Amino acid sequence: MQPAVSIDHLVKHFDPAGVGGAWRRALGRPLKDPIVALDAINLHVQRGEVYGIVGSNGSGKSTLARVIATLLLPDSGSVQVFGHDVQREARTVRRFMNRVSVEASFFKKLSPLENLTFTARIYGLPHGEAHQQIFEILKRLDIEAKAIRRPMDQMSRGQQQKVAVARALLTSPVLLILDEPTTGLDPRSKREVQDFVREVRDTHDATVILMTHDMDEAEQLCDRLAVIEKGRILIEDQPSALRREGETLEDAFIRLTGHAVEVDEPDAAADGGGG
Amino acid sequence: MVPLRREVSASYAFVERNFRAVRRYWGWEVVFLFHSIVSALTVAYIAPGGVVVAGQQFDADRLILFLVVGTVVWAYLDSVFDSVAFMVSWERWEGTIESTFMAPIRRVTFIAGSSAFAVLYSFARAVVILVVVALFFNLDLAAANWVGAFAVLAIGSLGLLGIGIMAAALPLLFLERGSQMTVVVQASLLLVSGVYYPVEVLPDWLEWFSVISPATYVLDAMRAAVLDGVTLVDLLPHFGPLMLITVVTMPAGVWVFGWAERYALRHGRLKRSG
Numbered sequence: 105m106q107p108a109v110s111i112d113h114l115v116k117h118f119d120p121a122g123v124g125g126a127w128r129r130a131l132g133r134p135l136k137d138p139i140v141a142l143d144a145i146n147l148h149v150q151r152g153e154v155y156g157i158v159g160s161n162g163s164g165k166s167t168l169a170r171v172i173a174t175l176l177l178p179d180s181g182s183v184q185v186f187g188h189d190v191q192r193e194a195r196t197v198r199r200f201m202n203r204v205s206v207e208a209s210f211f212k213k214l215s216p217l218e219n220l221t222f223t224a225r226i227y228g229l230p231h232g233e234a235h236q237q238i239f240e241i242l243k244r245l246d247i248e249a250k251a252i253r254r255p256m257d258q259m260s261r262g263q264q265q266k267v268a269v270a271r272a273l274l275t276s277p278v279l280l281i282l283d284e285p286t287t288g289l290d291p292r293s294k295r296e297v298q299d300f301v302r303e304v305r306d307t308h309d310a311t312v313i314l315m316t317h318d319m320d321e322a323e324q325l326c327d328r329l330a331v332i333e334k335g336r337i338l339i340e341d342q343p344s345a346l347r348r349e350g351e352t353l354e355d356a357f358i359r360l361t362g363h364a365v366e367v368d369e370p371d372a373a374a375d376g377g378g379g
Numbered sequence: 380m381v382p383l384r385r386e387v388s389a390s391y392a393f394v395e396r397n398f399r400a401v402r403r404y405w406g407w408e409v410v411f412l413f414h415s416i417v418s419a420l421t422v423a424y425i426a427p428g429g430v431v432v433a434g435q436q437f438d439a440d441r442l443i444l445f446l447v448v449g450t451v452v453w454a455y456l457d458s459v460f461d462s463v464a465f466m467v468s469w470e471r472w473e474g475t476i477e478s479t480f481m482a483p484i485r486r487v488t489f490i491a492g493s494s495a496f497a498v499l500y501s502f503a504r505a506v507v508i509l510v511v512v513a514l515f516f517n518l519d520l521a522a523a524n525w526v527g528a529f530a531v532l533a534i535g536s537l538g539l540l541g542i543g544i545m546a547a548a549l550p551l552l553f554l555e556r557g558s559q560m561t562v563v564v565q566a567s568l569l570l571v572s573g574v575y576y577p578v579e580v581l582p583d584w585l586e587w588f589s590v591i592s593p594a595t596y597v598l599d600a601m602r603a604a605v606l607d608g609v610t611l612v613d614l615l616p617h618f619g620p621l622m623l624i625t626v627v628t629m630p631a632g633v634w635v636f637g638w639a640e641r642y643a644l645r646h647g648r649l650k651r652s653g
Contacts, residue, residue, distance in 0.1 A: 118646070118647055170477075170647075174644075175480065176647055177641070195484075198482065201481075203477075203478075207474055209473075209476075209478050210473070211399075211473050213403035213404060214399055218396070218399050221395075223478075223482075225389060225391065225395070226389045226392045226479075226482045226484055228388065228483075
């Protein structure tokens with residue numbers, strides 16, 4: 105069976121000089137070394153799988169999420185989503201994929217209903233049907249009826265993140281990329297978002313790629329896990345297989361990477377800030 | 380036809396969303412509109428003020444109309460340019476740029492939707508400014524050719540949209556400086572386009588820039604239509620340069636935007652933080 109996502113020899117560097125690099129080069133000035141964000145990544149995610157990618161800040165998780173989500177072009181290698189190349193067939197890939205990032209990216213002065221109506225329109229969903237669906241999804245996510253028409257900046261971050269999940273679901277993606285969806289949420293909101301991911305896994309025919317540095321979350325939600333460090337996949341297996349006897353997943357992570365998961369690394373900015 | 384209808388509907392999504400955002404930021408909208416009205420009045424009062432300062436009589440009414448047309452048309456053109464040129468910055472500021480650029484729509488759909496909003500929003504503002512300013516002055520608009528004026532505005536908007544789309548691409552190349560450059564372009568258009576004076580009063584080297592500004596031709600044609608009531612047929616020669624600018628800047632704008640987007644996608648510059 106064709107994998108949901110196939111990544112082969114994916115390489116991505118960032119030039120710290122940006123547009124100024126061309127000028128510096130022309131003037132013969134020294135250039136900073138490029139930052140290696142992804143270094144020969146190979147990865148295959150099966151249909152219907154919840155695949156976790158765990159790593160510290162700056163390890164390359166968000167860069168990888170962005171490449172799969174067609175928001176970043178790779179330097180070399182191939183990334184295919186359901187057999188479609190993310191570079192050459194970006195619009196086709198976008199049609200059946202969605203992404204929830206660490207920040208709930210909305211017009212914060214608009215209400216959840218207004219933001220989701222916008223999403224429904226740009227994804228070509230019939231207006232009446234979408235309207236009904238929006239109310240159903242938001243209700244399932246325990247968003248109060250009165251909050252649906254209020255500006256999103258009056259909602260908690262946890263509530264905003266749930267609306268972000270709702271937005272992704274509204275488009276019925278067969279590939280859902282969750283890039284640190286629970287980072288910074290209070291325990292209750294975190295649990296609600298995680299419950300919803302479980303529900304998506306159990307009730308929708310969707311493949312989920314979860315980028316996280318929360319080891320408990322990774323263990324609870326993922327069928328398989330890859331540990332990413334400095335742009336390289338160190339190991340990939342089922343969560344239970346990554347742990348040695350008596351180890352937690354966090355212990356296993358420290359053993360594999362040599363450091364705890366919360367480490368902040370300087371290339372986090374180039375990586376998109378998320379890791 | 381279905382894909383086309385879907386793209387049109389997606390374009391409308393940007394119009395609808397942006398008008399909703401305007402409604403939510405209504406306090407600021409009122410403040411900015413008040414500022415524009417006061418600016419227009421301030422400029423228009425230069426005409427009667429000129430009579431007093433110069434100490435001699437001249438056709439102040441014609442000068443008032445000249446200035447009012449300049450301020451109202453500039454309020455419209457500036458707003459169109461502003462809304463289009465900052466479409467990327469706005470998405471980035473709201474934090475929605477990645478979700479918008481990840482949507483399965485053509486980029487031209489995003490540009491068309493943002494441009495349509497820019498034209499409708501700016502036109503509504505300009506009408507309000509004109510109506511309020513007209514209450515303060517005894518404007519003689521009996522000879523005005525409004526059909527011609529509307530045609531000038533419609534055709535003139537296209538050329539300006541092309542330049543605005545190019546300016547919108549700048550923040551994709553330069554995260555913060557891109558927006559700064561856009562402001563510089565906007566201010567330069569104000570200087571060289573003859574908004575408050577005929578471009579002939581500019582130094583030769585500066586007057587040359589007025590040739591490439593679509594605003595110059597819009598203002599010329601608009602004054603001919605409103606001040607002199609020139610017929611639509613007689614306005615046609617004004618449309619030539621505007622159409623030429625549109626034919627050049629519109630495809631160039633879309634191409635530059637696409638190129639800048641590819642640059643941003645390659646260098647991780649879509650999002651402000653990286």
